[in-house]
Structure formats: structure tokens, C-alpha cells
Amino acid sequence: AGAAPAAPVADAAPAAAKGKTIDSPTVGTFYPSPSPDDPPFVSVGDEVKADTVVCLVEAMKVFNQIPADVSGTIAEVLVKSGDAVEYGTPLFRLA
Numbered sequence: 001a002g003a004a005p006a007a008p009v010a011d012a013a014p015a016a017a018k019g020k021t022i023d024s025p026t027v028g029t030f031y032p033s034p035s036p037d038d039p040p041f042v043s044v045g046d047e048v049k050a051d052t053v054v055c056l057v058e059a060m061k062v063f064n065q066i067p068a069d070v071s072g073t074i075a076e077v078l079v080k081s082g083d084a085v086e087y088g089t090p091l092f093r094l095a
Contacts, residue, residue, distance in 0.1 A: 021092060022069065022070065022091050023088050023089060024057055024066065024088065026057055026059055026064060027087055028057040029057065029059075029083070029084055030057055030080070030081065031063070031081055032077065033081075040077075044077065048070075049071050050069050051068075052067060052068045053067055054066055054092060055091060073095040074092055075095035076093040077092055
């Protein structure tokens with residue numbers, strides 16, 4: 001029984017080591033673009049800097065622009081448009 005819980009932990013560690021994540025600074029609804037007809041703020045392969053706006057998180061009808069707060073290359077978008085996010089929810093993984 002002791003070996004089974006260790007396997008998921010071992011699997012999670014390499015994923016975390018692959019790169020930093022950009023996490024939600026607030027609770028709300030994730031939107032990757034300014035409007036449904038616009039392209040996303042960032043896509044996989046895009047370079048971001050700390051002040052690059054990567055998405056919007058809407059809370060109580062207020063759309064908050066979320067900066068990357070780190071520099072790197074977007075490797076993966078971890079949430080979908082319209083997903084509810086919590087404080088600390090990883091939104092993007094960086095390469």
C-alpha cells in the first residue's frame with residue numbers, strides 16, 4: 001500500500017520541474033482573449049515578460065488583466081475559456 005501513493009507523487013514532480021507556471025491571482029472566470037472574436041492574448045510558443053498581459057479573469061463583472069509576472073515561453077494553456085479559476089490555479093505552463 002505504501003508504494004501506490006508514491007507513484008502519483010513521482011509522476012507529478014517531473015511535470016513541476018519542466019517549467020514555471022503563471023497562476024491566477026484571483027478567483028473568477030478565465031478568458032484567454034479580450035472578446036470571443038479576438039485572438040488570445042498569448043498562445044503556445046509565445047515569449048512573455050513579467051508585464052505581458054496573458055489573459056483576463058472576470059470577477060463580479062470586472063475584467064482583470066492578468067500579467068505573466070515571470071518571463072519565459074508559453075508551453076501549455078492549462079485552462080479553457082470560461083473555466084472558473086481559484087486563487088493560485090495554474091493558468092499557463094512555461095517552457
